[in-house]
């Protein structure tokens with residue numbers, strides 16, 4: 001019978017099944033960070049339990065780490081959280097890329113970089129953006145701290161089989177349209193809870209043409225659509241990305257793995273529980289205007305009006321969002337002035353993101369009313385970018401070039417947007433106060449963020465690009 | 473985990489949809505390494521002004537709901553971050569039951585693992601409860617065994633729950649201890665992988 005990749009991975013990982021119970025699922029890779037793990041390790045200690053498979057764990061520190069003075073964590077509670085992870089990893093034998101380690105970075109950036117993320121694996125992390133790893137055709141999902149403790153002690157999880165959804169993106173992406181615009185457009189079209197109860201598989205011509213880094217951007221935000229996970233069937237692009245990475249096999253063994261990986265792809269004619277589709281022509285450079293990631297529109301459009309909605313609860317939600325965002329119904333999106341630009345996060349802080357933004361900013365200046373920072377997704381990204389001189393391009397334009405970490409994506413360290421100020425951000429959440437109490441976030445792609453930095457307001461990046469001449 | 477079956481309390485109506493876990497517990501309170509003590513930070517930025525004084529018209533600041541154990545909100549409750557600090561804060565504040573038309577998946581699991589009963593009712597039923605709770609002190613009887621919610625006016629609603637979660641909540645089980653009973657299956661799976 002024709003199967004989806006989701007069913008194939010699931011079946012390969014069932015340890016125990018019984019009617020009336022969720023399945024007991026084996027976990028191949030457990031990623032950890034400092035915020036959601038301390039209570040789990042403490043639970044192990046209290047019950048005299050150990051980590052069953054430390055070799056299948058990998059930890060890093062990303063949420064609290066300073067991006068200026070690496071080793072001066074001023075907040076004592078942050079410092080304690082970092083120290084606690086270090087101690088827990090030492091005690092339980094879990095591999096760790098700590099604060100000064102050359103592999104350190106945002107957990108969802110380093111997994112793929114190191115080749116830990118591989119097709120067909122089940123991957124979990126106490127972090128909702130674990131969906132990022134689905135770009136490789138892995139079944140990757142976020143879990144809570146109780147589940148972290150469960151995986152640490154048993155290497156398994158009780159999980160009900162998810163429903164499957166195909167999200168098809170037909171056609172070719174237009175000029176200036178990035179992976180970020182694609183996922184924002186999907187969430188805006190189908191809603192913030194479109195994926196609840198589902199694992200989504202992205203398919204279609206536009207997806208096949210994406211690089212691995214672009215695929216990660218899309219899968220990263222599956223959770224913003226409510227999905228347990230989002231993934232993409234592996235293909236030659238996946239294989240080429242993984243070849244030569246540290247944690248994948250070499251030589252013939254790699255070729256064998258590659259064949260096995262390619263065979264995981266969804267079979268022709270496989271059935272999904274639901275299918276939605278969007279055409280690339282519908283998608284233009286996007287910005288959000290509201291307080292969740294579904295509240296966004298193409299940059300040429302206006303902030304919606306209550307009259308645009310039928311349901312009273314939607315009208316109420318719009319009013320609440322606009323009150324928080326200090327925006328008026330019907331105002332043009334390109335008239336919104338911003339004071340901050342953040343290029344960073346597990347959505348958009350990989351090398352290709354920094355390259356794309358630097359192309360826009362090259363030879364230009366950050367608008368005098370804007371504070372702009374670049375926070376590379378990992379130490380590896382940072383080194384590579386510096387080798388290419390991208391840091392100099394940003395610095396000359398007036399950006400700050402920082403150390404790696406989550407930084408202003410959730411503002412748990414000291415990088416935050418002050419109350420009443422606005423940020424064009426390449427991160428994934430525009431919830432109230434996400435980037436600092438009272439701050440206002442507009443989600444955009446790296447190139448849109450770069451253009452906003454130059455002009456001091458949201459703007460169409462296509463004005464900064466040369467449209468390729470269509471070949472006849 | 474504390475077992476849960478019958479809860480009888482006034483409901484707290486939170487008339488909002490897509491309530492994300494960043495609102496339930498804001499990031500500045502995620503740095504603690506304990507599971508307890510999060511209740512005072514629940515919905516912090518909706519409850520308090522920047523200077524720490526209460527925002528009067530926010531529902532949790534209404535003394536009517538002070539001892540409520542049942543929180544009622546609109547669709548897609550608990551979306552966003554996987555932080556288990558959200559259910560820890562809800563529980564620590566004093567809620568044992570949440571009622572909403574739908575929940576984000578991770579949040580739902582996190583509730584169950586902490587002895588919070590997340591009940592799904594229909595949109596319209598939730599709207600009814602919210603409006604009753606806004607008008608007067610409205611008491612609900614929750615019965616997990618029967619999977620029912622009964623209002624003080626006699627209206628009875630039934631809800632669905634996965635039998636496995638139901639049993640875990642009723643018995644207050646430690647799931648890890650339970651899974652250890654399957655150790656031979658896990659070992660066999662690992663053996664097969666190595667082969």
Ligand code: SF4
Pocket residue numbers: 062063106107108127129345346347405406409410427428
């Ligand atoms: S960059 Fe943002 S979304 Fe990604 S893991 Fe860090 S805090 Fe979470």
